[in-house]
Amino acid sequence: MHLRAEAILLSVRAHGEHGAIVRALTENDGVQPGYVRGGRSRALRPVLQPANLIQGEWRARTEEQLAGLTVELLHSRAPMFGEPLPAAALAWVTALTAATLPEGLPYPRLHAALGGVLDAIEAAPAARGWAVALVRYELLLLAELGFGLDLERCAATGASEDLAYVSPKSGIAVSRAGALGYENRLLALPDFLTAGGAADWEDILAGLRLTGHFLARDLLIGRGADLMAARARLVDRLLRAVA
Template identity: 70%
Template sequence: MAVLITPALICGVRSHGENGAIARLLTPDHGLLAGYVRGGRSRALRPVLLPGNSVKAEFRARTEEQLAGLAVELDHSRAPLLSEPLPAAAIDWICALTAVALPEGTPYPALYQALDGVLGAIDAAPAARGWGAALVRYELLMLAELGFGLDLGRCAATGGNEDLAFVSPRSAAAVSRAGAAGYEKRLLPLPRFLIEGGSGDWPSIVDGLQLTGFFLERSVLTDWRADTLAARERLVDRLKRAVA
């Protein structure tokens, strides 16, 4: 029987049978893994099996094809954040994205570190200005890791790298203000924090989510639109209301 013990981030949980649950966890060295938790719907385990929680996970399976049995030990709970609308919406979305977008068993160490970083930022500063930019960067990294990366290094029209302000929805490449002249309404805004770094202001965070959301919906979430994008819509709606 193969045994794997690893730190992990809980990304998705669904009920299975009368009292069990199937959890999908992102691990640092083995990517996204699923396992059956006996008693996962019990009073003791429900608070542990929350998306966003950090756990110590033990997977046991007789064969690679078999769904592994999973035991979890709580390392860090983010349950207190789930009572706050914006942090709760962000955790719900980013974990749902990870659970449905990644193939199982493929290592994505950069994504694990980035997800851990975003969740840590939400812990440290529940106000969205403290983690909004990190969430946008995570979505950009997700696109790149899955082969749909954006080219934000130079203008697709002029070849230069100055005054980049838009992204072409067709080529996923940056466009400068000069290169976009007359076509601005057909392009997506490129927030400055994705070029210059920093946290960005409210409008730029919303622009960043609009940018990454377009490419995630087009290239990654084509088979999961109804279920998964609803979580993102809730997050963006709450952010826009916070901005207003």
């Protein structure tokens, strides 16, 4: 096994006294794990930072063996980890991707979307510029892994107009007319997820509540307590930022 590719670094775990096991997302070969010799050294710690863009070279004698990985830094986002809100967003979106994507399967749309979210966080640390992209990424991740929401027409009436809610059970949109009397049992569907465009903070937070419900239920059940706690911290920081 020999692979050389650009990749978005997703996670780093210490292994042994000096090494590290890294998971990184490539465009054509999906998530690739690898062992980096000396990965905990002073020279490599700034390189092996989740959200960094690397040039990786994976080598293994067999497909079953954990590949040895050598890395070259192409673009560092490490400075963003000095800002609490961007740091929380970078940590969440990379950890979510590492925890949910299977190894070795290509997800080019997710690769492109993740790169877009990371670029947006880097370009606009104030959150208004990247929070919409984060919600859209979470929605795309659900869809790519087989848990996509149906936001095209109302589950109750079949209409495609005035969609304002989502059933927390079925993941299907509900119109205002179809939701009459049941609004409190449904999740709000913000306009930017169906009509596009910009969003105010109320809509952004509604979008995060929507995707958070289905991430916890469908992707992170039984293994995502720590991840959802990290997401809760991110949402709490967003709430404080807009208060």
